[in-house]
Amino acid sequence: MPTDLRTTLLPAVTAIVKDAGKTLRERYTTHARGVTLAEVVGEIYSNDEAVLAVMREPLLAARPGSQWVEDELAGGALPPGEWWVVDPAEGNINHVHGMPDWAVTATLVRDNQPILTVVHLPLSGDTYTATAGGGAHLDGRPLTVSAKADLGAALIGTGQARPGESTDTFRRIGESVTAMLTAGLVVRVSVPATLQLIHVAAGRMDAFWQFSDVRSGLVAGALLVAEAGGTVTDLDGKPWKAGSRDFLAAAPRVHAAALDVLSPL
Incomplete structure (x- = not known):
């Protein structure tokens, strides 16, 4: 995998995602927001809009020629090329209910394979990153899956x-x-x-x-x-x-x- 992903693009994307995380953290409360379904959905959309406003254009600018997936709940294969698949509030339902399990994610997908990702947890400050062929890391420390066999x-x-x-x-x-x-x-x-x-x-x-x-x-x-x-x-x-x-x-x-x-x- 080209070194520019690890040495140039990954630091830029990490900074963008962390900045977006500040916006999402500022919107967080430890109590649930919304009682009716319409109110809960409204809170979810408000989170998405606020965070996307500070990450969409910077991500597109960081990777000239990349494209943007509009619907975060969409599935299916993507057209050829490089696409940003972003969740501005991964675990949004937890966020609006005052729970701590949520994050901001940005992943660059090339020809239907993820090649770079950043997952930032604003409450803990943890940042998980990976590039294709470059390993996976938590705040720069290598990650390794379980050795269990049973x-x-x-x-x-x-x-x-x-x-x-x-x-x-x-x-x-x-x-x-x-x-x-x-x-x-x-x-x-x-x-x-x-x-x-x-x-x-x-x-x-x-x-x-x-x-x-x-x-x-x-x-x-x-x-x-x-x-x-x-x-x-x-x-x-x-x-x-x-x-x-x-x-x-x-x-x-x-x-x-x-x-x-x-x-x-």
Whole structure:
């Protein structure tokens, strides 16, 4: 991977994402905001608009010729070229409910493969970064996935990708959680995906799966886990890319066992 990604673009993107994180942190309260659905949705959109206002143009300027994915909940393959897949408030639903599990993410995707990502957690100040071929890091320290080989000893996660999933997707989520509760040690069901995937990349969790193709929740974590030595596939066992219909990221020694549990569902 060209060194300009690591030496020039990554520092620039990290600065932009951290700056955007200041905006999101200023909007944070420790109490829930909104009672009705309309009020909650309004708070979510307000967060997105405020943060995008300080990161969209700087990111586009940092990578001339890059394009912007407008819908953060969109899935499917992207057209050829380089695209910014950004979540200005990853875990927005947590943010507006006064919970601490949220972040700002920016990922550069080239021909449906993530090649650079920054995930910043404004409350803790932690910043996770990765470039294709350049490794994954937490504040400059290398990340390495878990060495576990027994799925029965594994801490595994999943979650709902977006509101209003299909009934079939909800059924698959329920059945897969039941199956993994039997096969694994402990299963976490929470949102957002990225906040679980950084734990997989850091070796704190052992696997994460999702029945979804929502790009903004997966591209950052996919690159972090892969660059930390993990295995990232769809549930057919094929290499994952933006547009894959489902997702599994795991420590390499438990990946096959997790795939055996999930692929029949």
